[in-house]
Amino acid sequence: MVYRILLGCAAFIFFIMPTLCIPPASTSAQTTLEQRDGKIIKTATLEACIQTALQNNHRRPASRYAVKMAEAQHRQALAAYWPQVNLQAGYQRMDESQNFLFPASEMAMPMGGSIPVTIPGVGTVPASSFSVPEQDVKLMDEDSYRASLEATWLLYDGGMRKGYREQTGGLVKAMEQESRRTDLEIVDSVKRFYYGAVLAARLHQIGMDTLARMEATLDLTEAMYKEGSGRVKKTDFLDNKVMVESIRAMVALLEKNELMARAALANTMGMSWKESVIPVDMELPYRPISMHLDSLVSTAYRFSPDWAKVDAGLLAAEGAARTAKSGYFPKLALTGELFKWWNDYDAGMATDRNKEGWNIGVGVEFQLFNGFLTKGKVDAARARIAKIKAEQILLKEGIGLQIKDTFLALNAAQKAYQATHDAMTAALESRDLNTRAYRNELVETEDVITAQLMEALMSAQHYKTCYEHVALLSQLDLVVGAEVLKTIEK
Template sequence: MALTPALSRAAAVRTLTLDDALAIAMEQNRDIHKARAFGDLVQGRYLEERAAALPGLSLNASAAYSRDESQSALMGGIAGTRTRGAELRLTQTLFSWGKIGAAIRGAKEGLKTAEDQLRLFQQGARRDVTVAFYDVLLAKELRALAFSNLQQKERHQAEAQKRLAAGVATDYDLLAAQVAVDNARPELIRSENRIRTAKELLRLVLAVDSGAEIDVTGSLEGALVVLPPFEQSLATARQMRPELSESRHRVGIYRELLQIASAEDKPKVDLAGGVGWHQLEAAGRSWNGPAWDVGVYLTFPFFDGFRTKGKVQQARSDLRTRELEEAQQLDSVSLEVRGAGFGVTEAEQIVKALTGTVRQAERLLAMAEQGYQLGVKIRLEVEDAELNLVQAQSNLARARRDYQVSLVNLAWATGVLGEVP
């Protein structure tokens, strides 16, 4: 019964693959939820702007009593009247100098910016989750290396004890082996703490409840890929990066805002009409019947104190600013793509170099241990070989993690991370 809590905790651990983690992020990441909420906002703005192009209908009803003694002589002694009425009124803009059309087009561009933001946050979440996932794998790999190193030191300690008992070693050899064991423990402790920290970061980007215990499964090893030319990657980024698409759509919005500002002092034609029923009561008599009216109205604010001119000047400035920001963003994306490509190349070269180094370090350690057993190598040479192997294995694990992350960064820089071709 004493093992029940431990078994319960072990059963509660949720082990995730990279695909599992990405699927959770797409459902629970808070930035993605914010982007979807922004999409609802711009959808509402689009409906608001589109309403100006549609007819407006209203139902009005009234009941009133009025009395004016000053009018009684004129009205044959009738001073008080009661009126009742109900009518359905319609208003429709017929011509607005392109103002309504520009507002609708601008709102449509706003809808596209919401889609761009959703893609941006989805790709950002994929990048963050993937990096955090590989960080956990790296921490677990370094912990395994630290544990293996400690076990090896403990085996050497046991061997030193046997050699001391056999009279072929000294107390110094046993003490040196014990010190090596003690020096290996702190790295194991640090590696275990790195695992906990990496898991907490992964839980954060996944927006998983803090009470849920998670673990990951996977490998840092992966096939080396052939990079496309920089020009091809840059062309892909210009087409696929959500930030660039959003910037283009925002330029479109400000272009329409300029059109709206230019139409402020231009003629506007509206249609208005109504149909209903009116009743009048006075002096004990009642009159009622249908009523209707219809008209076309022209509004031409040809002089507004140069207010429209000021709005147009501001709109042009805003449009120019957005165009310059778009150009700056293109330059920034170009730099990001080039840097991401350099990062992949660097990580690939390091992986290739360290793969051979690990094999050499393993062979060197085997030769040192065999020589020590034969009495032709000293303990210091064995320890140097062990240290070189641990360093080579640790560096290779970090290099493999860096290579996987560099591929993710390149996919993010070109705007294709997680995109369906």
């Protein structure tokens, strides 16, 4: 019965290794490569793994392009502050030349005067008016060329351009924080997988060491049973044999977990499924830290990309409100044009005075009534600002609660570290004492097997606690938005 209980405990520790070695999503950067069974094996430090992941991860270029798009939109908004200058040129061919038809009319002499008019067969007679015949006046030739340089400069817009500038500026800041969030998530994933691979290697080593000691105990049990000492029976030997073979199967599973942890680390770094990465570190780091919850939360408000993204969204919403309010104000612009016209005709409209020149003017536009469209836009913008502020309060509480949960878990892990370390040390000493006593037939077979399994159990539990401490620190870095240890040291 005792063997079965211990076997269940050992199986619990060993069979949960897949979740430990492959978690859910500073040394010099050096790497070494070697080929094993057609697979590329890469030995790398944590810093090298992070740098490789940042270079190969496909999420990072996407976030970078989002920032570039936002910056381009911001430059478009800033373009409205400059004069808009357009150069136009064109050629026109008409089916026939344009004309102006002056109608026939009677023109009376002023002041009741008269002029002599000679009429054939009658002679010369005085006339008080005369007729002007219809006149067809040609204005220009059929072919015309024209070039003009037009300029428009918006002098006053009621805050429209400033609103667009604030909107696009907020968008740039939001995309920068989104890109920063992507980098933090990549670093967090690499840290977890890297130390998950270290944990898998340590657990595999524990399994192999336990198997080697159990095999040595089995040989000793067999020898004592065959010598017929009386204290060791055949049932003890058979129970020991069952335990050894069970552990051998568990060690095979631990080996598989270690290999998969290396492959998972390589996959996180953007490498091929054929490649594996072996961490340089052999031990899980443990660095106890002393910090206050209030300082962590205040640090998160300063560095968290989520908090900064909400601030950027609020800036953009205020810019949208300013743009909407500009509809209540007039628009004032300065306009000007410099033109040149080429036409082979020299009379009519195609005179030298009309063929070239310039003009300058000031224009005002004021919208008197648009069906309350401006009011609707302003109300919608104000409602959006209120919505973002309400979400900001929720985010503030959410960040504080998330940090508090991680903070409490980190404190628990630090307390558990010392407890599991003491338990592992005691288990090691107990196993050593029971092994020596068993050679002198002072303890039962069951006692020495129990001591060996307990050492493996406590060692696995201790290294699992170390990994949880590292993972919690990485999670805290992700939530706070900065490396916690460096921030505290500063």
